[in-house]
Amino acid sequence: MFKEFLSALVYEMLKFSAKHPKAKQSDMTELRIPAVFKEYLGEASEAVLAKDVKLIIMFLNDASAVGGIDYKRNKFFKAFIKFLTEKLASSLDKLPATFYKAEHAEQIKIVEKLIASDSVVAKALKNLIITNSYQELASEINELCKNIAEAPYVLVQSPREIDSELKSEIRENLNKDFESSFPVFQINKNLIGGLRVFVDGTSHDYSWFSRISSISNL
Amino acid sequence: MEALEKLGINPMSILLYLINLGSVLLVLTYLLYKPVLGFLDKRRKQISDSIQEAEILRDKFDSTLKTAEKEKKEIEIKFREEMDKLKKFVDERKSELTKEMELARSEMLAKAQSEIDEKKASIMKDAEAATMILIKKVILEIVKNKVPENVIQESIKDAWQQYKK
Numbered sequence: 001m002f003k004e005f006l007s008a009l010v011y012e013m014l015k016f017s018a019k020h021p022k023a024k025q026s027d028m029t030e031l032r033i034p035a036v037f038k039e040y041l042g043e044a045s046e047a048v049l050a051k052d053v054k055l056i057i058m059f060l061n062d063a064s065a066v067g068g069i070d071y072k073r074n075k076f077f078k079a080f081i082k083f084l085t086e087k088l089a090s091s092l093d094k095l096p097a098t099f100y101k102a103e104h105a106e107q108i109k110i111v112e113k114l115i116a117s118d119s120v121v122a123k124a125l126k127n128l129i130i131t132n133s134y135q136e137l138a139s140e141i142n143e144l145c146k147n148i149a150e151a152p153y154v155l156v157q158s159p160r161e162i163d164s165e166l167k168s169e170i171r172e173n174l175n176k177d178f179e180s181s182f183p184v185f186q187i188n189k190n191l192i193g194g195l196r197v198f199v200d201g202t203s204h205d206y207s208w209f210s211r212i213s214s215i216s217n218l
Numbered sequence: 219m220e221a222l223e224k225l226g227i228n229p230m231s232i233l234l235y236l237i238n239l240g241s242v243l244l245v246l247t248y249l250l251y252k253p254v255l256g257f258l259d260k261r262r263k264q265i266s267d268s269i270q271e272a273e274i275l276r277d278k279f280d281s282t283l284k285t286a287e288k289e290k291k292e293i294e295i296k297f298r299e300e301m302d303k304l305k306k307f308v309d310e311r312k313s314e315l316t317k318e319m320e321l322a323r324s325e326m327l328a329k330a331q332s333e334i335d336e337k338k339a340s341i342m343k344d345a346e347a348a349t350m351i352l353i354k355k356v357i358l359e360i361v362k363n364k365v366p367e368n369v370i371q372e373s374i375k376d377a378w379q380q381y382k383k
Binding site: 166192204 | 350353354357361362365367369370371373375376377378380381
């Protein structure tokens with residue numbers, strides 16, 4: 001799923017690194033990649049970058065190989081996870097509820113508004129959002145987070161669509177409690193009201209349905 | 219003597235009478251009195267022996283009687299003791315059986331009461347559960363269809379605040 005994005009990212013990083021071998025983060029104004037990767041590039045030496053590129057290629061060839069020790073301690077993949085769980089997650093939260101039902105052209109318009117940049121990496125990112133459903137993205141990201149950062153699976157169920165502001169707040173708070181996790185938002189009308197949060201199978205139920213059920217269990 | 223003859227009493231006759239009497243007495247003595255007396259003595263001795271024997275027998279009988287009475291008394295005492303023991307045993311056994319019966323009766327009553335209570339509690343529980351299910355259905359019906367959208371959105375925010383706590 002992330003082949004195009006990672007390929008574009010690696011291409012940009014290698015291109016920049018070749019031109020500016022000892023550049024610091026402050027010198028990377030012309031490099032058009034997300035900030036978290038700039039931070040990584042500013043700290044990584046040429047040798048480390050070369051090693052990491054090798055790992056990225058291995059990952060791109062066989063994503064099921066993720067979970068080995070190399071990936072878990074690897075700064076690039078940590079940065080990648082951070083990007084997915086913060087920046088990409090935030091962008092996904094801002095998408096309207098009707099996005100996935102909209103026409104392709106409409107989707108392109110919405111994503112163009114959301115991600116203003118037209119860099120190679122930005123284009124790959126836009127394509128990633130348009131060509132995959134929320135469930136597909138969430139599933140893939142959660143798999144990566146679990147294998148690389150051992151993050152728990154967090155699911156937030158609500159009876160209605162949560163507005164993007166509240167979604168961001170919820171995501172930010174849950175990320176503080178469960179580092180590197182990618183909370184998935186799901187609509188469950190049976191809750192009737194309130195909220196339910198699952199963390200690796202443990203449920204924190206604040207829904208109206210559970211309160212009504214508890215009355216019947218008195 | 220003349221006087222006596224005047225009276226018609228002959229001294230020779232008296233002498234003869236005396237001699238006759240004497241000989242009669244002598245003859246009687248040897249032929250009658252001695253054997254009779256001998257017989258009487260013998261008889262007296264017999265009787266005395268018999269009496270003595272009877273007395274001995276009586277004494278023996280008395281002693282046997284006393285022994286028998288003593289034995290009888292002992293047997294009576296033993297019998298009374300045995301009877302007392304038996305009575306005591308019977309009383310004890312009766313008391314035990316009565317207690318057992320009472321215990322069994324109490325247990326049966328308690329068990330029956332317990333079963334009744336259990337059944338009653340079970341019926342109550344089932345009735346309560348059925349009532350609660352009905353209440354839940356009614357509440358769900360109302361809440362699912364009649365609550366405004368903004369209230370539901372507010373509930374999501376409130377629930378999140380609760381979670382944060």
